[in-house]
Amino acid sequence: xxxxxxxxxxxxxxxxxxxxxxxxxxxxxxxxxxxxxxxxxxxxxxxxxxxxxxxxxxxxxxxxxxxxxxxxxxxxxxxxxxxxxxxxxxxxxxxxxxxxxxxxxxxxxxxxxxxxxxxxxxxxxxxxxxxxxxxxxx
Numbered sequence: 186x187x188x189x190x191x192x193x194x195x196x197x198x199x200x201x202x203x204x205x206x207x208x209x210x211x212x213x214x215x216x217x218x219x220x221x222x223x224x225x226x227x228x229x230x231x232x233x234x235x236x237x238x239x240x241x242x243x244x245x246x247x248x249x250x251x252x253x254x255x256x257x258x259x260x261x262x263x264x265x266x267x268x269x270x271x272x273x274x275x276x277x278x279x280x281x282x283x284x285x286x287x288x289x290x291x292x293x294x295x296x297x298x299x300x301x302x303x304x305x306x307x308x309x310x311x312x313x314x315x316x317x318x319x320x321x322x323x
Contacts, residue, residue, distance in 0.1 A: 212240035243295025
């Protein structure tokens, strides 16, 4: 893949992120409040409660398994990726899918972030680039 193709692929990933955000199923909403007992699993209705329509907060990364591939090196050189560390050593590259770089804004929703990242990783795999998603709840 030529360097100009890398720029085109990065632009396609942005489009994929917007399409994915539109396709994303509605997250499971949650109610946040105070438990009725110190280790309780219920919400005390006499105390303040908040409805969170986007569900659990979280984030997701798209990771390129190898940092030695042409696309990974292109991302790093252009400030569009970051080194991914595993067990104290550099292993791959994280694709920077920030809204300021033109990607869709899934907000703080764990489910939305994960869904968008999975679609972006799938697009990379379709190009023969070994990519996967690391998603975590905040």
